[in-house]
Amino acid sequence: xxxxxxxxxxxxxxxxxxxxxxxxxxxxxxxxxxxxxxxxxxxxxxxxxxxxxxxxxxxxxxxxxxxxxxxxxxxxxxxxxxxxxxxxxxxxxxxxxxxxxxxxxxxxxxxxxxxxxxxxxxxxxxxxxxxxxxxxxxxxxxxxxxxxxxxxxxxxxxxxxxxxxxxxxxxxxxxxxxxxxxxxxxxxxxxxxxxxxxxxxxxxxxxxxxxxxxxxxxxxxxxxxxxxxxxxxxxxxxxxxxxxxxxxxxxxxxxxxxxxxxxxxxxxxxxxxxxxxxxxx
Amino acid sequence: xxxxxxxxxxxxxxxxxxxxxxxxxxxxxxxxxxxxxxxxxxxxxxxxxxxxxxxxxxxxxxxxxxxxxxxxxxxxxxxxxxxxxxxxxxxxxxxxxxxxxxxxxxxxxxxxxxxxxxxxxxxxxxxxxxxxxxxxxxxxxxxxxxxxxxxxxxxxxxxxxxxxxxxxxxxxxxxxxxxxxxxxxxxxxxxxxxxxxxxxxxxxxxxxxxxxxxxxxxxxxxxxxxxxxxxxxxxxxxxxxxxxxxxxxxxxx
Numbered sequence: 246x247x248x249x250x251x252x253x254x255x256x257x258x259x260x261x262x263x264x265x266x267x268x269x270x271x272x273x274x275x276x277x278x279x280x281x282x283x284x285x286x287x288x289x290x291x292x293x294x295x296x297x298x299x300x301x302x303x304x305x306x307x308x309x310x311x312x313x314x315x316x317x318x319x320x321x322x323x324x325x326x327x328x329x330x331x332x333x334x335x336x337x338x339x340x341x342x343x344x345x346x347x348x349x350x351x352x353x354x355x356x357x358x359x360x361x362x363x364x365x366x367x368x369x370x371x372x373x374x375x376x377x378x379x380x381x382x383x384x385x386x387x388x389x390x391x392x393x394x395x396x397x398x399x400x401x402x403x404x405x406x407x408x409x410x411x412x413x414x415x416x417x418x419x420x421x422x423x424x425x426x427x428x429x430x431x432x433x434x435x436x437x438x439x440x441x442x443x444x445x446x447x448x449x450x451x452x453x454x455x456x457x458x459x460x461x462x463x464x465x466x467x468x469x470x471x472x473x474x475x476x477x478x479x480x481x482x483x484x485x486x487x488x489x490x491x492x493x494x495x496x497x498x499x500x501x502x503x504x505x506x507x508x509x510x511x512x513x514x515x516x517x518x519x520x521x522x523x524x525x526x
Numbered sequence: 527x528x529x530x531x532x533x534x535x536x537x538x539x540x541x542x543x544x545x546x547x548x549x550x551x552x553x554x555x556x557x558x559x560x561x562x563x564x565x566x567x568x569x570x571x572x573x574x575x576x577x578x579x580x581x582x583x584x585x586x587x588x589x590x591x592x593x594x595x596x597x598x599x600x601x602x603x604x605x606x607x608x609x610x611x612x613x614x615x616x617x618x619x620x621x622x623x624x625x626x627x628x629x630x631x632x633x634x635x636x637x638x639x640x641x642x643x644x645x646x647x648x649x650x651x652x653x654x655x656x657x658x659x660x661x662x663x664x665x666x667x668x669x670x671x672x673x674x675x676x677x678x679x680x681x682x683x684x685x686x687x688x689x690x691x692x693x694x695x696x697x698x699x700x701x702x703x704x705x706x707x708x709x710x711x712x713x714x715x716x717x718x719x720x721x722x723x724x725x726x727x728x729x730x731x732x733x734x735x736x737x738x739x740x741x742x743x744x745x746x747x748x749x750x751x752x753x754x755x756x757x758x759x760x761x762x763x764x765x766x767x768x769x770x771x772x773x774x775x776x777x778x779x
Contacts, residue, residue, distance in 0.1 A: 411621070411623045414623075415617070418616070419688065420612045420636065433626040
């Protein structure tokens with residue numbers, strides 16, 4: 246009896262320690278970024294592009310990278326959704342009976358999911374070289390789209406799997422075509438689609454390796470898809486590698502901006518998920 | 527059974543994988559009557575029901591041979607339009623599965639996909655079917671509320687109204703009351719009895735008392751075969767077959 250109680254206590258403490266480590270490191274990370282970045286945070290950072298000498302501590306901001314990152318992550322997520330929603334529907338609703346095929350596709354996406362983003366970057370770069378593109382916003386969006394498609398497909402596949410088969414039967418037995426049935430299923434999983442968007446956007450906006458060769462970097466805000474675009478992770482990288490204290494501090498301020506963007510997106514999607522869950526029982 | 531049958535099943539065989547689920551089924555489902563399919567779990571009664579509106583097609587690894595004639599047309603004819611066949615039959619499943627939309631849209635969904643767009647026409651249809659299922663007075667003030675807000679019993683009646691809204695000829699019930707409380711169950715049973723004036727009704731049930739209360743005819747299925755088919759009183763009180771007698775008495779379940 247005492248042994249069982251001791252065991253219970255031991256694992257309880259173990260779980261508590263693990264929880265503390267997780268929460269602790271979260272606050273430590275956010276705290277560090279705030280502490281180091283906040284003093285260098287100002288309106289210029291958000292509203293100006295780098296002026297001459299910005300990288301040696303002179304005036305300017307990182308508006309170019311903020312806009313560039315939003316373009317890349319937003320574009321990639323939208324493009325990714327346009328591709329992965331049909332794929333997820335196809336796997337789940339048009340391939341029944343052909344379990345081998347749908348299972349192989351799932352494995353393929355699992356493999357793609359595990360591929361490091363630098364590989365996508367390199368692949369995107371190869372495509373660009375082949376077609377004679379320069380590093381550009383479009384190149385960045387394409388590489389990041391490749392990166393987020395497996396995330397989107399896997400997430401959508403999972404949420405579609407939670408829809409009871411009887412709901413599909415209900416639509417079909419009213420005389421719906423498969424596509425009409427798919428639309429009912431899509432309505433049912435709307436909160437899940439937002440989760441997928443959030444995961445994808447979060448991954449896209451924070452990834453360096455995939456945009457390293459493909460999007461390039463520029464001090465200007467891109468005005469067309471063919472211009473190179475700055476991204477926040479790269480901007481952070483450049484500034485942090487500077488020996489100038491002022492520039493390093495701005496690096497932390499940039500990290501703070503990136504963190505806040507992700508935070509806002511998370512909260513926003515939570516709100517949207519709640520709003521669209523009203524038909525869920 | 528003087529009238530022509532509504533559904534006529536001829537030499538229907540169903541395999542799923544290498545299992546022989548239904549074995550040479552021959553049966554005529556009478557028009558404008560309630561026919562109950564009874565039998566122990568796993569005997570194939572739900573499979574038989576799902577073969578009527580071709581939902582069975584979607585089961586992985588299924589192969590179907592034989593004929594199912596609805597109004598004299600073979601629904602397994604390769605040229606048959608599957609959406610058209612399904613529209614002829616309303617399905618009421620074990621638990622209610624309302625579509626993720628409002629009460630109104632649930633009923634209007636079927637008519638809409640079949641091309642009815644005029645609001646006036648839809649309004650009328652929705653009201654009609656909600657009245658037919660006795661739901662109108664309970665929901666008329668909140669037609670735009672989510673269907674999931676209703677109680678389970680109300681949801682099941684909504685699903686029935688949704689099915690009726692595409693003007694089917696046949697209602698298929700797959701243990702439609704098994705998730706409901708006794709009060710809701712009896713409402714649904716009464717609905718079945720009143721609806722048989724306009725529709726042919728086929729129910730799958732494992733509740734013998736329910737089969738007795740609502741049905742005119744009973745089909746007893748065992749091991750993928752039809753053992754006995756006849757008027758309710760005959761099958762339940764004077765079964766011809768030994769297996770039916772044992773099942774009705776509760777020896778086999």
